[in-house]
Amino acid sequence: MLRQKPRQSPKTKLSTTLRSWLPLLQVGLEDLKESLNQFAEENPFLEVSERVKTHKNGKNYYDAFYKNGANSELIEAKALHQKSVYELLDEQLVPPLFPTDKSQKIAALIVQCLNHEGYFEYDGALLGEFGREEVERVRRRFCYLEPVGVGAVDFKEAFLFALENLDLDGGLYDFCKMMIRDFERIQNYTKDRLYKQAIELIKKFTVPPFLEYFEDSRALIPDLFIFRENENIKVKINDDYYPELSIETDGLEHEFLTGYLKEARNLVDALAMRKATLYKIGLMIIEHQYEFFMGGEIKPMTLKNLAEDLDRNASTISRAIANKYLSCERGLIPLKNFFAFALDEEGETSNASVKDFVVNLIKNENRKKPLSDSKILELAQKEFKIDIGRRTITKYRIQLKIASSSERKKIYELEGG
Numbered sequence: 001m002l003r004q005k006p007r008q009s010p011k012t013k014l015s016t017t018l019r020s021w022l023p024l025l026q027v028g029l030e031d032l033k034e035s036l037n038q039f040a041e042e043n044p045f046l047e048v049s050e051r052v053k054t055h056k057n058g059k060n061y062y063d064a065f066y067k068n069g070a071n072s073e074l075i076e077a078k079a080l081h082q083k084s085v086y087e088l089l090d091e092q093l094v095p096p097l098f099p100t101d102k103s104q105k106i107a108a109l110i111v112q113c114l115n116h117e118g119y120f121e122y123d124g125a126l127l128g129e130f131g132r133e134e135v136e137r138v139r140r141r142f143c144y145l146e147p148v149g150v151g152a153v154d155f156k157e158a159f160l161f162a163l164e165n166l167d168l169d170g171g172l173y174d175f176c177k178m179m180i181r182d183f184e185r186i187q188n189y190t191k192d193r194l195y196k197q198a199i200e201l202i203k204k205f206t207v208p209p210f211l212e213y214f215e216d217s218r219a220l221i222p223d224l225f226i227f228r229e230n231e232n233i234k235v236k237i238n239d240d241y242y243p244e245l246s247i248e249t250d251g252l253e254h255e256f257l258t259g260y261l262k263e264a265r266n267l268v269d270a271l272a273m274r275k276a277t278l279y280k281i282g283l284m285i286i287e288h289q290y291e292f293f294m295g296g297e298i299k300p301m302t303l304k305n306l307a308e309d310l311d312r313n314a315s316t317i318s319r320a321i322a323n324k325y326l327s328c329e330r331g332l333i334p335l336k337n338f339f340a341f342a343l344d345e346e347g348e349t350s351n352a353s354v355k356d357f358v359v360n361l362i363k364n365e366n367r368k369k370p371l372s373d374s375k376i377l378e379l380a381q382k383e384f385k386i387d388i389g390r391r392t393i394t395k396y397r398i399q400l401k402i403a404s405s406s407e408r409k410k411i412y413e414l415e416g417g
Contacts, residue, residue: 024036024267024270025273025316025319028221029324030221043260044260046246048243085118086111088147089150096411112126120139120153140414141414144407144411150209172198175189179195223237224282224335234286235285277316288306292338300351303321357379361379362376362408365408368412370405
C-alpha cells in the first residue's frame with residue numbers, strides 16, 4: 001500500500017496540469033487573457049497581467065520584425081488582421097460574377113451604400129456617375145454573394161435572394177416567391193398543401209443579412225512568426241501578446257490554501273506547455289511545408305503526421321491549431337490551412353492543389369458552356385493522375401463556394417445583360 005502513493009501522486013499532478021493545459025491550448029491568443037482571468041478570479045494566489053513590452057530601443061519584437069522586414073508593408077497589413085463582413089464581401093467582388101473593372105467599381109460602391117443591417121440604400125453622391133439601371137444590374141448579382149441577402153433593399157428581397165440559392169422544383173419555388181411578395185398576408189396561404197414546406201424553408205433564411213456580424217469585428221493576433229534570417233527559416237512565439245502569470249503568496253502558509261497554490265502552479269505550467277507545444281508545431285510546419293515558405297504550394301500533411309512526430313494524440317494537435325494563426329511573408333494564415341491530405345499514393349498531390357486547379361479551371365471556362373463536375377473530374381484526373389470520384393469534386397466546389405455549372409450559366413447570363 002505504501003508504494004502506491006508515489007505512483008499515484010505524479011499521475012494526479014499530470015492530470016491536473018493537463019486539465020488546465022488543454023483549454024488554454026485550444027483558445028485563441030486574443031482570448032487567452034480572458035480565459036486566464038476566469039481562473040484568477042477563483043484563486044487568491046494567481047495574478048494575470050499584461051506583458052511589459054520592453055526590448056531593444058523600447059520596441060517589442062512584434063514591432064521590430066514588421067518595421068524592418070523586407071515585406072514590412074504586406075506583413076504589417078496582415079499581422080493584425082481585421083476580420084469583418086466587408087472583407088468577406090470584398091473577396092467576392094471578382095470575376096466571373098463581376099468581370100469588368102467597371103462592374104467591380106459599381107459593386108464596391110454598392111457595398112459602401114449598405115446600412116448596418118446589410119440592406120442597400122441608394123446614395124446618389126456615390127453612384128451618381130452611373131445610371132440607375134446599370135447599378136441595378138450589378139446589384140442583382142449580389143443575390144449570389146454571402147452573407148445571403150446582402151444588397152437587398154428590404155427583408156422581402158433578402159428572402160428572394162436566399163430563394164435563388166436553393167435548388168427547388170418549379171411549383172415550390174413559385175409558391176415561396178408568391179408568399180414572400182405577399183408576406184403581410186401570409187396567413188391567407190396556410191391551407192395550401194405547400195404552405196408547411198414553404199414556411200419551413202423561409203424560417204431558415206437569416207435576416208437582416210448582417211445579423212451574424214453585428215458584434216464588433218475582432219483583431220486576429222498570430223501565435224507564431226515564421227521568418228527568414230540569414231537564408232534560414234525560423235519560428236518565434238509571439239511572446240509580447242502573452243499575458244504574464246505570477247504567484248503571490250504574501251507569506252500565507254495556511255494549510256487550507258495549499259490547493260489554491262497547487263492550482264496556480266499547475267496553471268503556470270500549463271501556459272508554458274501551450275507555448276512549447278505551439279513552438280514545436282511551428283518547427284514541424286516549417287519542416288513539412290518548407291517549399292511553401294519559399295514561394296511554393298502547400299504539401300500534403302495530416303494531423304496524424306504531426307501527432308506522430310510530436311508524440312501527441314491527434315486530438316491534442318487538433319486543439320492546438322484551432323483558432324491559431326501564423327504570420328509570415330505570405331500573410332496571416334490559419335494553422336489549419338497547412339493540413340491538406342494526400343490524394344495520391346506518392347503523397348505529392350494534396351487536396352489543396354486540386355482545389356486550386358478547380359478554381360483556375362472555372363475562372364477560365366467557356367461562359368456559354370460552363371464545366372460540369374464530371375468534366376472537371378476528367379481534367380483533374382488527367383492533370384494529377386489521381387483516382388478520385390465526382391462527389392469529391394462536387395464537395396471541393398461547394399467548399400470553395402463555387403456555384404454549380406447550371407447556376408454559373410445563369411450568373412454569366414446576368415453579366416451579359
